[in-house]
Amino acid sequence: MLRIAYIISIVSVLLFVSCTSKSVPSGKEVYTDFPQEQELKGRTILLDTALFRYPFRLHSGDGKVVVLDLHGTDYFFHAFSYPDFRYLSSFGKRGDAPQDMLSAENFRWNGTFLWILDANKSELTRFEFALSGDSLLRKEAVNLDKDILRALDFVMCEDSTFIIPDYSGDSRFCKVCRGGKLMHKFGAIPTVNDDALQNARPALAQAWRSFIDYNPRNGILAAVTQLGEVLEIYNLKDNTHVVCMGPHGEPEFQLSEGYGIPTGIMGFSDVQVTDKAIYAVFQGHSFKDIAQDAQNGVNHLDGGQYIYVFSLTGKPLKKYVLDHYICGIMVDEQRGVIYATDVNRDEPILEYSIKII
Template sequence: MKKKIIIVIGMLLLFYNCHFVSKEVYPRYMDFPEVRTLSLAKAISCDSVYLRYPYRVEIKDSLAVILDLHPDSCFLHAFTYPEWRYITSFGRRGEGPEEVLSAERVRICSPDSVWVLDSNRRQITRWRISASSSNVERAEEILLDERLIRTLDFCKTDEGFLVTDYTGNYRYHVLDAHGQIKESIGAIPSERSMEDSGKTALAQAWRSFVDYNPKNGVLAMVTQLGEVIEIFNLKTGEHYVYYGPHGEPLFHISQGYGLPIGIMGFHDVKVTEHLIYAVFQGISFKEIARSEKQGIHLPDGGSKLYTFTLTGLPVKCYELNKPVCGIWVDEVKKLFLATDVFTDNLITRFDLKK
């Protein structure tokens, strides 16, 4: 009788392991060939505008736009680059017909094509900005496909947009110029087995920040939780997935929602002509909860800047002397700019040459 019980228990444990324990499917990187310490080179401030939470920075030629995630009035603020002369603020927060409910990301194609994602309104708007006259005009509204679930990031292409998927069925969608789905690509590269009922929670846990470079056709995705980088080359059709030391996003499912239990991962990603740059944090939720109980607020943002090849191989880790959030990289001048959410400075500049 005891032997039968042991056999049954063994079979149950085997079933449990097969159903819940992940198998390594994707390659891993454990460290970087080179680690360097990178100190702040310059702090850039602007007395003309106050930002509560400078979340993202986007630059194209002589125009720079900073996105304030929690503004008092406007979500977006335009400056000249590299002088950082204030031009104007736009995207007023509110529920009016031409106001913004929530701004998640800004992309610049030209001064006449500054694109802003409003996830709550389910639309992407195009703005025109004139540096000479300090005028801004809302030029176009693109209503997103009804099949999309609260889009949180996007990239602009010549034909339309690339947006992340939150149904759990795909990795991203290709939209036309009218915001309608043309094609749905990929699947979440999880090594965990998951029932269909848990796909939405899986998609929430696998929320990723994205960036696309039309010159080389590389779309990079990095996970907000855990440590996974994923690369799609839209020109060659190649696809790469790499797990870092912290692995994929970990979570529990509660009432259909994914509750994170692992670490805070990446904060932003930028694809240049030759490399992929990503800001990484790596603090566990246990550590965050323990600090909050002690009345200590751990800083938002990441204090490591990772660089990868365009196929996802680790190149270099820069250890920063302060945490940063959104980034923009000038590969020619060998510098990167980052939003600073902890001081009155809008932007901090780091020199990659030193």
């Protein structure tokens, strides 16, 4: 049921979208393959507690790693020591009380603090670890500007602002001040679908829903499309913008009774910008195959079996082929490892050893 709900949640945001093609906008980069390919075998991280229903994201900071459980029963987040993954505590209580969370989309480290996004409450909350280091305290909550349509992801920028994808269709991102107010918007959807740009901007923006990440050390903001195969790279230090399209191109849809129905593929599911490269989890499953598997009673595994590695300017560097289907990644360049979440397993945290590009 969780797998079905996950697919339905993807389709539900795609409203009133017309067809797009695999045409590539002029001036954009196109890649067809990677110069290197390597198979990786994961090592299971054995945890001393069974907590997860759908471990979707994991990020490390301050000697700890936190895992987001997208469908957590009692708590959305679980903290562990790093790199030994010793359980510390759970937080982000699920419920209807004022300090509870209705949903959890993503979270970001900011020094010793953690910022957490609740889309259903349109709220960002800051947590801090107690002096003991094994529990978290809720420090403040920031209500997002009403002009910001449903926020589904965010990053921290310059320690005082947030960058949030814009689903109005007027631009690509919203820059939001520390108090939650919209400052300005920037970027544009790099589509060749002129009709949708003219007549269905909000719907097109929802169709181009992307997962994002930002590295303040090099100023690189990366966005990868959940449908289709598009990577965007914004260098916020020199204001350059690169669009890279793979063989599957833009998200594909057909209009049916006023709704946009995906006809292409499930694309990327996570991205991380390191100091040296951009790592992105890619799926590539077609919606046709997913539907056929469901009809035939075939258990379709969630996640992607590939990690694509790009340079900070969008040049394809390497493709990793994994022995598991994964959703989220955490790349530790210093230790030469990638940690990943596999929602299909009872022991969902995996470790892959890599040679840093």
